[in-house]
Amino acid sequence: MSVTAITGARVFDGEKTRSALTVLVDSGRIARIGGDVPEGAEIVDGSGATLLPGLIDAHVHTGRDALALALRFGVTTELEMQGTNTADNRAHISGDDTVADVRSSGFGITPPGGHPSELFPEGFRPGPPAGAEPTGAPPLMPFSTTPEEAVAFIPQLIDRGSDYIKFMVDDGSVEGHPGLPMLDQATLNAGVAEAKRRGMLTIAHTLTVDATRMAIEAGIDGLAHLFMDQPHTDETINLIKDAGVFVVPCVVLNASMMGITGSELADDPRVAARLDADWDKALRSSFGHYPQGKIEDVLATVKALSDAGVDLLAGTDVSFPLPFLGGLAHGASVHHELQYLVRAGLTPAQALRTATATTARRFSLDDRGRIAEGLRADLILVDGDPTTTISDTLNTRAIWRRGTRLAV
Known part of the structure; x- marks a missing residue:
């Protein structure tokens, strides 16, 4: 692999903007920031452009074709929140620089008949996403109705390669299926405690204030959604802040x-x-299960959480290219989410952190999410300045995954 020198670009390093510097890429890593261009290096002129860390989508359901689409939009890592891309099942992805990298929870802990079964039309049987190439055993389905069952599934999920543990806390009210079987507090508490005892990050699917309270009471590390059933209150914001949890708002999903x-x-x-x-057809459609919701309330909650210092992570909940799972597309919707976050009142730089350094830090992805010496050369070069105009993230000039430039 030849040495690449990206010259003359403004650099957003995942946390702050730096003046134009030469960024040297060698053997898949960021070898040096600043200094002269070494003799024989391939030079990429970044004049008039901004170099960003590869973006991270902190909430997806994915497969190889979807990961390829994500990478075309500069999303170099996707975090799967229900699916088959666990550590025992993704060797064909991890070494493939034509697709985004992936981490996965495996399947979330939920009761039989619980979320997400209600999302699919009668007779629909969701299989692996297009392009999925599972090589291991069939996925573990951790259906739990008691604390003992939840606790017993934790080591099994870990053994099967789950990178973090997800819990579904959903009574179906937002999806138009009130009364859906859901985890009770004791089962949630026990499962979260066992996962944390074993050193695992814990994440909860929560779409309502009540579910959010349950997850926080259980000691969850992060929320995979932002509640949409009511406006925020100071008490709710303080509850989330004081618990130290991160939030993946998935505003595009709520919309x-x-x-x-x-x-x-x-x-x-x-x-x-x-x-x-x-994907065009899917993006032009919507879930449409909660028309009584108000996007203005969601945006106001995002701003209040940001002002309170809560870590926000960019995520989309994108999955299959099907109209009834619509309004979303891999890669593209990360850029849409960043635009929503700025509309909510975050600065463009704050929004960019949600898809780079903050997500990497909260998921302990210590080798990515920033432009720093020694880290993976997952990079995007975009025309313009997304630290002032967030939609400039779509002005793609070049994309690298582990230092390999994507052919576009």
């Missing part, structure tokens, strides 16, 4: 649940050029 499509994003030629017909 889709409220019937707001991704059509405006799909109309952007920078997006349309990278989507096939199925």
Whole structure:
């Protein structure tokens, strides 16, 4: 692999903006920041552009084809929150620089018949996403109705390669299925405690304030969603802040649940050029299960959490290219999420941190999420300055995954 010198670009290093510096890439790593260009290096002129760390989507359901689509949008890592890409099952992905890297919870702990079974039409049987190539045993389905069952599943999930443990806390009310079987407090408490005892990061699916309270009472590390059933209160914001949890707002998902499509994003030629017909159709549709929700309330909650110092992580909950799972597309929706975060009142730099350094830190991905010497050369070069105009993240000039430049 030849040495690459990216010259003349403004650098957003995942935390702050730095003046134009030469960034040297060698053997898949960031070898040096600053200094002269070594003789024989391939030079990439970054004049008029900004160099960013590869983006991280902190909430997806994915497969190889979806990971390839994500990478075309500069998303170099996806964090799967229900699926098959556990450590025992992703060797074909980890070494493939034509697709985004992935980490996975495996399947979330939920009761039989609990979320997400209600999302699919009668007779629909979700299989692995297009392009999935599982090589291990069938996925472990950790259906739990008692504390003992939840505790027993934790070591099994770890043994099967789950990178973190997810718990579904959902009564179906937001999805239009009230009364859905859900984990009770004792089962959630026991499962979370056992996972943390074994050193695992814990994440909860929560779409309501009540579910959020349950997860925090159980000692959860992070919330995979932001509640959408009511406006925030100071008490709720303080509860989240004092618990030290991170939040993946998935504003794009909440918008889709409220019937707001991704059509405006799909109309952007920078997006349309990278989507096939199925993903375009999916992006132009919506979940539509919670039309009574108010996106303004969600945005106000995002701003209040940010102002309180809560760690926000960019995520989308994108999955299959199907209209009833619509409003979302791999890769593209991360950029949409960043735009929503800025609309909520975050600065562009704050929004960029949610998809880079903050997510890497909270998921202990110590080799990525920042532009620093010795880290993976997962990089995006974009025209313009997304630290002032967030939509400039879509002005892709070049993408590297482990120092390998994506052919576009």
